[in-house]
Amino acid sequence: GETRCWPSTWILGCPKCASSSVWDLARGSLGFCGAELVGLLEGEAEWHQKETHFWSGRGVVNASMVPMIGELFTELYPVRRVGKDCAGYAEATPDNLKTAEAPSLLKKAAPKSVSALFRFVVVLREPIARDLSWYNHLRRLSLDLRSQMLDYCEVTGPYEEYARCQAERFEMPVHRAHEKGLWRGIYKPQLDSWARWFDRAQILVLDFDSLVFYNTSTHIRTLATFLGLQADDDNLPTTIPHTNARGNQQTTIDCEVRDLLDAIYAPWNAQLYALLDEDHRIGRAWDGEPPFRPFEPMPCTSA
Numbered sequence: 402g403e404t405r406c407w408p409s410t411w412i413l414g415c416p417k418c419a420s421s422s423v424w425d426l427a428r429g430s431l432g433f434c435g436a437e438l439v440g441l442l443e444g445e446a447e448w449h450q451k452e453t454h455f456w457s458g459r460g461v462v463n464a465s466m467v468p469m470i471g472e473l474f475t476e477l478y479p480v481r482r483v484g485k486d487c488a489g490y491a492e493a494t495p496d497n498l499k500t501a502e503a504p505s506l507l508k509k510a511a512p513k514s515v516s517a518l519f520r521f522v523v524v525l526r527e528p529i530a531r532d533l534s535w536y537n538h539l540r541r542l543s544l545d546l547r548s549q550m551l552d553y554c555e556v557t558g559p560y561e562e563y564a565r566c567q568a569e570r571f572e573m574p575v576h577r578a579h580e581k582g583l584w585r586g587i588y589k590p591q592l593d594s595w596a597r598w599f600d601r602a603q604i605l606v607l608d609f610d611s612l613v614f615y616n617t618s619t620h621i622r623t624l625a626t627f628l629g630l631q632a633d634d635d636n637l638p639t640t641i642p643h644t645n646a647r648g649n650q651q652t653t654i655d656c657e658v659r660d661l662l663d664a665i666y667a668p669w670n671a672q673l674y675a676l677l678d679e680d681h682r683i684g685r686a687w688d689g690e691p692p693f694r695p696f697e698p699m700p701c702t703s704a
């Protein structure tokens with residue numbers, strides 16, 4: 402019989418939207434496993450069990466590789482562990498959400514009967530808070546890693562400098578095309594590209610604040626149900642781990658810069674809310690998906 406399989410659960414992102422916390426929850430309390438570090442991931446660091454980066458650049462670079470990529474990818478997920486030490490497999494590369502080609506490549510690579518059972522989890526965070534977290538993340542990286550990842554704006558100065566640089570480059574086609582910089586926080590087109598290739602009811606969209614602050618225990622139950630787990634409510638945790646909360650350099654931002662970024666994000670946020678409303682109104686979303694709480698304005702301080 403088959404010796405390898407596909408992960409059933411995909412935590413798509415976004416980056417700095419508690420994807421590691423959801424991952425820890427999935428792996429700890431919900432019983433999922435991550436990729437084995439074999440094949441293309443042989444010798445890689447442990448965090449690749451969570452993030453294979455297969456669909457956002459590592460394995461698949463273009464559509465002509467699709468037939469072979471299924472083979473390379475499923476090698477990471479041996480059948481023998483399922484039902485033994487794993488309830489199933491989960492993949493959580495947070496760049497997947499913003500990678501426009503990822504859903505079509507994944508859809509073409511996986512057998513239909515398998516991809517129809519995929520469950521995608523999307524957590525969205527107020528985009529300025531997300532960007533500040535990303536800036537702090539970049540500052541913690543080694544210079545070497547940083548130079549591979551930088552979105553053309555330096556993080557050597559305060560966040561405000563980085564943000565102004567990003568705002569200036571916002572209209573540059575290269576930023577848009579490569580989902581760089583501020584585009585990472587523009588969620589509406591990102592959701593569109595996933596919902597074009599997969600049934601919207603396979604995608605659970607949650608807002609970060611409800612998940613981590615306001616409705617944690619109900620959201621964990623919702624998540625478990627969505628993922629098809631026969632979890633007994635009494636055995637589910639009521640709090641979510643707080644992963645990736647390492648000493649942030651900067652935690653407050655200047656109001657002028659907040660307003661500058663908000664002017665860019667506000668119309669896109671409005672489009673996101675309208676899309677989610679429509680998804681619920683016409684019954685395109687999974688019927689257990691909770692209402693999306695509009696983002697609270699990013700707090701700021703006036704100089």
Ligand SMILES: Nc1ncnc2c1ncn2[C@@H]1O[C@H](COP(=O)(O)OS(=O)(=O)O)[C@@H](OP(=O)(O)O)[C@H]1O
Nearest residue numbers: 416417418419420421422534613642643644645646
């Ligand atoms: N439980 C809980 N409560 C409050 N805040 C939380 C929680 N879990 C994750 N976080 C915050 O999410 C940010 C990390 O996101 P990610 O884990 O997705 O980062 S990564 O993309 O995997 O690097 C990071 O945000 P910042 O602290 O603003 O940088 C975490 O603090």
